[in-house]
Amino acid sequence: xxNEEIKEYITAxxxxxxxxxxxxxxxxxxxSNHLKPLAAVLHGQPMQMDYLFCLTCVxxxxxxxxxxxxxxSTNRNINIVLKANVDRxxxxxxxxxxxxxxxxxxxxxxxxxxxxxxLHHPDLRKLILEEDFKGYPLRKDFEDPINMIKL
Amino acid sequence: xxxxxxxTKTTQDWLLAKFSPQIALTIECxxxxxxxxxxxxxxxxxxxxxERKVAARIQIRLGPNRVGPGGIFQTAADTLKLIMKEGxxxxxxxxxxxxxxxxxxxxxxxxxxxxxxxxKNFQIxxxxxxxxxxxxxxxxxxxxxxxxxxxxxxxxxxLGAMRSGAQIVSYELSAGFAVLTIVVLTGSLQISEIVAxxxxxxxxxxxxxxxxxxxxxxxxxxxxxTNRAPFDLAEAESELTAGFHTEYSGMKFALxxxxxxxxxxxxxxxxxxxxxxxxMPLHIGHWEGFNHIMDFIPxxxxxxxxxxxxxxxxxxxxxTFPRLxxxxxxxxxxxxxxPISLFNLLLVTVIAIMxxxx
Amino acid sequence: xxxxxxxxxxxxxxxxxxxLVVNMGxxxxxxxxxxxxxxxxxxxxxxxxxPHLGYIHRSIEKMCESLTYRQFIYVxxxxxxxxxxxxxxxxxLLVEKGMQIEVPERAKVVRTILNExxxxxxxxxxxxxxxxxxxxxxxxxxxxxxxEMITDIMEETCGARLTMNYIVPGGLxxxxxxxxxxxxxxxxxxFKEKVTEYEDLVTGNVIFQSxxxxxxxxxxxxxxxxxxxxxxxxxxxxxCDIRKIAPYDAYDRVEFDEIVETAGDSFARYIVRVKExxxxxxxxxxxxxxxxxxxxVGKTKNVLKLAKGEFYQRVETARGExxxxxxxxxxxxxxxxxFRSPGFSNLSVLDHIAxxxxxxxxxATMGTLDLVIPDIDR
Numbered sequence: 001x002x003n004e005e006i007k008e009y010i011t012a013x014x015x016x017x018x019x020x021x022x023x024x025x026x027x028x029x030x031x032s033n034h035l036k037p038l039a040a041v042l043h044g045q046p047m048q049m050d051y052l053f054c055l056t057c058v059x060x061x062x063x064x065x066x067x068x069x070x071x072x073s074t075n076r077n078i079n080i081v082l083k084a085n086v087d088r089x090x091x092x093x094x095x096x097x098x099x100x101x102x103x104x105x106x107x108x109x110x111x112x113x114x115x116x117x118x119l120h121h122p123d124l125r126k127l128i129l130e131e132d133f134k135g136y137p138l139r140k141d142f143e144d145p146i147n148m149i150k151l
Numbered sequence: 152x153x154x155x156x157x158x159t160k161t162t163q164d165w166l167l168a169k170f171s172p173q174i175a176l177t178i179e180c181x182x183x184x185x186x187x188x189x190x191x192x193x194x195x196x197x198x199x200x201x202e203r204k205v206a207a208r209i210q211i212r213l214g215p216n217r218v219g220p221g222g223i224f225q226t227a228a229d230t231l232k233l234i235m236k237e238g239x240x241x242x243x244x245x246x247x248x249x250x251x252x253x254x255x256x257x258x259x260x261x262x263x264x265x266x267x268x269x270x271k272n273f274q275i276x277x278x279x280x281x282x283x284x285x286x287x288x289x290x291x292x293x294x295x296x297x298x299x300x301x302x303x304x305x306x307x308x309x310l311g312a313m314r315s316g317a318q319i320v321s322y323e324l325s326a327g328f329a330v331l332t333i334v335v336l337t338g339s340l341q342i343s344e345i346v347a348x349x350x351x352x353x354x355x356x357x358x359x360x361x362x363x364x365x366x367x368x369x370x371x372x373x374x375x376x377t378n379r380a381p382f383d384l385a386e387a388e389s390e391l392t393a394g395f396h397t398e399y400s401g402m403k404f405a406l407x408x409x410x411x412x413x414x415x416x417x418x419x420x421x422x423x424x425x426x427x428x429x430x431m432p433l434h435i436g437h438w439e440g441f442n443h444i445m446d447f448i449p450x451x452x453x454x455x456x457x458x459x460x461x462x463x464x465x466x467x468x469x470x471t472f473p474r475l476x477x478x479x480x481x482x483x484x485x486x487x488x489x490p491i492s493l494f495n496l497l498l499v500t501v502i503a504i505m506x507x508x509x
Numbered sequence: 510x511x512x513x514x515x516x517x518x519x520x521x522x523x524x525x526x527x528x529l530v531v532n533m534g535x536x537x538x539x540x541x542x543x544x545x546x547x548x549x550x551x552x553x554x555x556x557x558x559x560p561h562l563g564y565i566h567r568s569i570e571k572m573c574e575s576l577t578y579r580q581f582i583y584v585x586x587x588x589x590x591x592x593x594x595x596x597x598x599x600x601x602l603l604v605e606k607g608m609q610i611e612v613p614e615r616a617k618v619v620r621t622i623l624n625e626x627x628x629x630x631x632x633x634x635x636x637x638x639x640x641x642x643x644x645x646x647x648x649x650x651x652x653x654x655x656x657e658m659i660t661d662i663m664e665e666t667c668g669a670r671l672t673m674n675y676i677v678p679g680g681l682x683x684x685x686x687x688x689x690x691x692x693x694x695x696x697x698x699x700f701k702e703k704v705t706e707y708e709d710l711v712t713g714n715v716i717f718q719s720x721x722x723x724x725x726x727x728x729x730x731x732x733x734x735x736x737x738x739x740x741x742x743x744x745x746x747x748x749c750d751i752r753k754i755a756p757y758d759a760y761d762r763v764e765f766d767e768i769v770e771t772a773g774d775s776f777a778r779y780i781v782r783v784k785e786x787x788x789x790x791x792x793x794x795x796x797x798x799x800x801x802x803x804x805x806v807g808k809t810k811n812v813l814k815l816a817k818g819e820f821y822q823r824v825e826t827a828r829g830e831x832x833x834x835x836x837x838x839x840x841x842x843x844x845x846x847x848f849r850s851p852g853f854s855n856l857s858v859l860d861h862i863a864x865x866x867x868x869x870x871x872x873a874t875m876g877t878l879d880l881v882i883p884d885i886d887r
Contacts, residue, residue, distance in 0.1 A: 023819050024606075050733050053854075054821075054832050056847040069821065069832070069849075073733045073747060076754040081819075102736030105857040128563035128886065138571055138845075210650040306531050310553070310868070380644055381716055389539040389642045390868050473716045474644025476869035477553055 006047070006080070013041045025069075025079040032066070035084040036094035039068070042080065043099045048072045049080060052100035055107065057114040059139045064091050064114055086116060095121040113138040155273040155451055183275055187264055191413055198412040199226045201459075202466050209470040230405065238401035241304060248302035253399065253406035256295035260413040262288050266342050267420050270430045270451035274343065281342035282334055285421055286327050289376070292414065293319040296378075296385065299407070300395040311394025314477055315378060315385030321484040322375040322382075326418075328492035329369035332362060332499040333425040346429035351436055353428040359507070361498045366426045368492055373418035374465055375480070377411065381472035382480060389474075415462055423457035430454040528556060535564045539642050539872050542882035546859075553867045558860040566886040573846040578604050578678065578813040581843065585833075586672035588848060589884035591631040592826040594623045597676040599833045602757055603822035604678035607815040607837065613804040616680030618796050621759040622693065623663075623675070625789040629700070630659040631827035632782045639779070639876040640711055643720050648711050655703060658696045665692065678813060680806030693797050697790055704786070712783065721775035725862045725874030728773055735861070736854035739829025740781040741878055745773035751825040763795045778877040814841055828852055828879055852884040 003026050010017050014034055020027035030038055042049040054069035068082040086093050095118040097103035107118045108127040115136040118124055126133065135142050162182075166175040200215065200223065207214025215222030240246055266281040268274040278284055293316055300312020334340055336358055337348045348354075354362050375382035386394030396407045423429060430450035434442045475483070501507075529550040534540040543564035549557040569588060573581040582600045586593035598620055605612055633656040637649030660670040665686045667675035675682050686692075711717055727737070732745040742749045750767040752760045768784040770777035815837040822833045829851025836845040855878045863874045 024821065027819075052736055053738070053823075053830060054834055054847065054849040056834060056845075056849075058836050058845045067834070069834070073749070076749070081821075100736065101731070101734040101861075102854050102857055105853065109853075127561075128566050130563070137568060142571075206646070210647050211654065212650060306529055310529075310531075310550075314553075383644065384869075387644060387869070389644065389872050392538060470647050471710070472645060473640060473714065473720060474869070475716055476720060476867055478867060479719055 006078070009047065010038070010041075014038045023081070025081050027081045027083060029083040029085070032084040032086045032093045035066070035082065036096065039082065039096050039099055042070060042082070048074055049078075050100070051076075052096070052102055052106075055096075055103055055110065057110045057116055057138075059088075059114065061088075061140055063088050064116060066093055066110075066116065068096070091116040092119060093117075094119050097121060112136070115139070155270040155449075159273060187261060187275075190264070191261070191409065194416055195409040195412055196226045196230070198416065198462065199229070199408075201462070202412075202469075205463065205466045206470050209467070233405040234402055236401035238403045239398075241398050243304045244398065245302040245304065248298050249398075250403070252295050252299035252302060253403045253410070254295075255298060256292055256410040257406050257413075259288060259292040259295060260410045260417065262291075263414075263417045267417070268342050268346055268424065268429055269420075269454055270449070273430075273451070277341065277343050280340045282330055282340045282345070282425075286323075286330060289414075289417075290319070290323050292410075295410075296395050299399070303395070303398040305398050307391040307393070307397045308395050311385045311387075311391045311397070314387075315395060317477075318378070318382065318384060318480060319376055321481060322372045322488075324372075325368050325484060325488045325492050326372035326376055328489075328496050329365040329372060330421075330425060332358075332365040332496055335496070335499050335503050336362070338503075342424060342429070346424060346431055349428035349431050351434055353426065353431070353433070355426045358499070359502060361495050361502060362426065364491065364495050365499070366422070368488055368495070369422055369426070370461070370464065371488065373422065374468060375484070377414045377418060377465075379411075379415065379465055380469040381474050383469075383474060384477055384480060387474055415465055416458065419458045419461035419465070420454070422461050423454065427457045427461075428453075429457075539875065540882075541638060541880065544856075544880060544882050544885070548868075548871070550868070553869075555863055555866055555868065555871055558863055558871070560856055560859065562882075562886050564886070565883050567883075569887045570846055570848065573843055575842055577841045578815060578843070581846070582677065583672075583674045585848070586674050587883060588850065588887055589826055589828060589831070589852070589881050590671055591634060591881055592627050592828065592831075593672050593674075594620075594627040594676065595824055595826040596831060597674060598624055598758065599822050599824040599826075599831050601676045601678045602824065603820050603833050603835060604813060604815065606822060607818075607820045607835070608678070608809075608813060610679050610809055611807045612680055613807055614801045615803045616805050616807070617758045618800050619681060619685055619805070620676060621763070622793055622796050622800075623666075623673075624758070625792045626659050626662065626693070626696075628827045629786050629789050630656050630663075632786050633659075635782060635827075635879050636707060636711065636779075639879075640717075642872040642876040643717065645711070645714075645717070648707060651703070651706055651710065655696070655700050658692075658699065662689065662692045662696065665689070677806065679809040680804070682806075684805045685800075690797055690800065693793060697793060697797070700786075700790055704783075707783070712779075718776060720869070721779060721873050721877070722772075724775045724866065724870045725877065726772075726774045727858060727862050731858065731861060732773070735858040737829070737858055738851050738854065739825065739827070739879075740768075740778055740785060741829065741855050741858075743768060744770045744777035744781045744877075746771040749830065751823045751830050755823060757822075757824060759796060760792075763792045765789075765792050775873045775877040778879075782879075812841055814839065815843070826851060828881065828884065829855060848887055850884045850887060852880050852882075856880055856885055 003021060006026060007019050010028060014030055018029040049070040049072050051071045051073045052068060053071060056067050058065045058067060063085045066084045066086060070080045070082060072078050084093060093116060095107055097107060107121055110116050111118060111124055112126040112129050113136060166178055204214045215225035218224040218228045240249055263285060265276040266278050266284055296315045297312045300308040333345060333354055336354060337345045339345060355366055378385045396404055399407060430453050432445035432448055432453050531548045531550055533548050534545040535543040545561040545564060547559040547561060548555060569584050572584060582597050585596040585600050588596055633652040637652035640648035663673055664670045666689055667673040727745045729746045732742040732747045738749050746769055748767060748769055753767050765788045768781045770781050817837055817839040820835045824831050831851055832849030834847040835843045838844040859875060859878060863871050
């Protein structure tokens with residue numbers, strides 16, 4: 001499948017998707033509430049993007065961006081980067097852990113590091129930080145006077 | 152030639168000449184207790200060092216080599232360290248049982264020493280049910296382990312103790328049946344008679360293949376009974392940190408440690424007595440010349456040689472095999488070893504009745 | 510503290526059905542570091558495993574946001590300390606990709622050799638530790654005998670035995686030691702002779718096989734869904750070797766097989782790693798005599814600046830697929846960096862495959878997942 005075909009296929013399912021081909025891989029940006037349906041479409045036939053190898057979040061100060069790196073286990077040369085902006089003040093997005101099981105742990109990490117709330121996540125608790133930790137360490141405005149991280 | 156027999160005889164004659172029989176007996180008892188404790192201490196030191204050296208040899212390294220020549224004082228130094236350490240008792244532990252457990256384990260090991268013939272006519276108590284006595288007392292050690300596991304109030308200890316209980320109770324059967332094969336052949340439970348019956352050859356050689364099978368079963372079963380690898384599930388340190396003795400420290404831990412080695416020593420002495428003729432030198436039928444030369448080696452050397460050979464065998468297992476899983480361990484006993492033991496016993500009985508053995 | 514599984518202090522208060530909740534770790538002989546597993550047991554049977562992480566979290570991702578592109582590589586050595594060369598390679602490759610730095614052939618070949626040596630060293634340690642988890646102590650020392658030779662080679666060339674920091678953007682920090690080639694050849698020779706010893710001691714052992722065969726079975730679908738990579742996924746029949754999918758350095762010019770087993774159990778994972786060591790030796794043999802002459806580092810600017818954009822670099826570490834994701838705003842430091850660590854995904858599958866088995870099986874399963882905790886925590 002070439003990038004053009006992928007774009008065509010995705011546009012058919014998510015007309016508002018914005019494509020970006022400047023990077024190494026095809027980037028697809030969608031609204032946060034359209035992410036879950038699109039993810040399900042990508043996971044199913046014929047795309048079969050069944051391997052979520054990286055899930056993370058980026059803090060752009062004005063908004064947070066969820067980034068999903070997808071590939072297909074049958075054709076590892078197709079790589080897609082799925083992106084969705086979420087509101088910084090009230091970051092909420094649908095979980096994808098029922099599509100890719102690996103997302104369960106990765107979303108827990110994003111939850112504690114960025115404060116993104118994943119709806120319908122089965123077990124959204126802190127994974128790494130202690131339970132009473134305040135703040136979201138990987139956000140850009142995070143300041144910790146005791147454990148200074150800035151070098 | 153200076154033998155242990157003459158020493159004991161001289162001592163007794165001297166005591167009887169000096170004191171009344173009652174007092175002489177009391178003094179003898181004190182001497183025996185002191186000797187037993189000394190033996191324990193020395194055995195602990197020697198066996199731990201031996202184990203470490205054997206392990207090092209197998210694992211292409213040197214082992215202890217700093218304290219004393221060749222590291223021979225290493226275990227003495229370790230013991231000193233253990234004595235100086237604080238023996239902690241956890242807050243939530245059942246203090247009485249917790250402190251009692253190491254002594255129960257130790258006591259059982261000590262009691263087992265009584266009927267063992269260390270050399271010709273050198274035996275503390277030649278009881279006529281010697282083998283039965285050993286079987287019954289050795290099953291008591293599980294009580295000490297269960298006690299330790301339960302009283303520690305630690306989940307790892309509890310798991311270790313439960314495993315140990317299941318394991319020792321199961322493997323007792325195989326060990327018992329292996330011992331019985333020799334009893335059937337000898338027709339006696341007395342240790343001295345069992346040894347005497349092997350004057351013209353050890354049972355391992357006289358008894359055909361069934362006795363060899365019984366010997367192998369015995370070695371497997373006692374390895375399990377003494378909680379040694381590959382059956383060291385009770386203290387499987389990668390699973391249960393240290394199993395039933397997780398909470399023990401200092402000298403109380405050392406007692407468990409010592410009891411483990413004493414138990415190995417004792418099961419090996421019993422194995423040597425039953426299958427390898429105890430203190431009896433290697434005699435082959437009617438080769439008078441050969442038998443005579445063999446008699447020149449003191450009986451105590453024969454006995455210790457055989458025992459330490461078996462101990463080495465058990466150590467060799469430990470440093471070669473991975474550990475079994477708990478269900479595999481019980482499967483091995485109940486599905487394989489026990490049926491084989493029963494059938495083997497039947498075979499031996501037939502051999503004994505028909506007089507087919509040499 | 511934890512709302513689902515509390516760390517129970519009072520043992521008299523057991524679970525609803527008499528379940529036993531055991532805190533395995535952070536200090537436990539088999540968790541290799543500071544992994545904390547809250548294991549719910551019913552007798553000897555595992556009902557649930559819940560990992561609690563963070564005991565060795567050093568917030569490397571946050572730290573890297575204030576380190577320059579030359580500096581941040583050194584931090585990555587501390588992530589998966591057993592594959593520090595490969596971690597360094599990933600970061601160097603990413604910076605090279607972002608700045609279009611030309612890497613000399615010599616550096617590429619040496620990097621590949623070092624990466625494969627690292628892989629062997631890591632698998633050697635794993636074999637030893639894994640056998641130890643199963644209660645066999647001796648293989649540990651046999652494995653370390655060969656690993657020691659690798660660490661000696663590393664020490665001579667890189668100056669360090671564990672956290673090498675030898676690979677920099679553009680090539681290598683220094684040229685290789687003059688003895689490098691002879692030493693590596695001596696290692697290859699010894700390894701080929703001695704590898705049969707592990708086979709005798711471990712692979713053929715009946716107890717070892719009965720402890721690992723059919724234990725912790727991971728199906729191919731689960732391996733994909735859980736994002737497993739490296740030997741864990743390959744043992745389940747998922748082809749996922751980054752060295753084949755997206756060759757980097759000199760991997761495109763060497764010939765090697767991707768080891769794929771189909772059983773998916775602990776024994777398959779063991780076999781995959783043992784065979785992988787042989788493949789690594791095969792790669793080293795092809796390259797060691799053909800290290801091209803020339804520069805060991807390419808021309809780079811003094812201050813490295815990545816163009817604005819996003820970069821992703823994948824490499825195959827000893828544990829699986831390591832991904833480095835950098836969002837650059839055009840400055841001298843990354844705006845956001847994310848390490849996709851193989852151990853994190855491999856750990857997430859533990860509960861799924863160890864549920865319902867015995868405690869002893871947990872050790873076999875966990876051992877064969879080859880978890881390195883600093884890699885998971887980052």
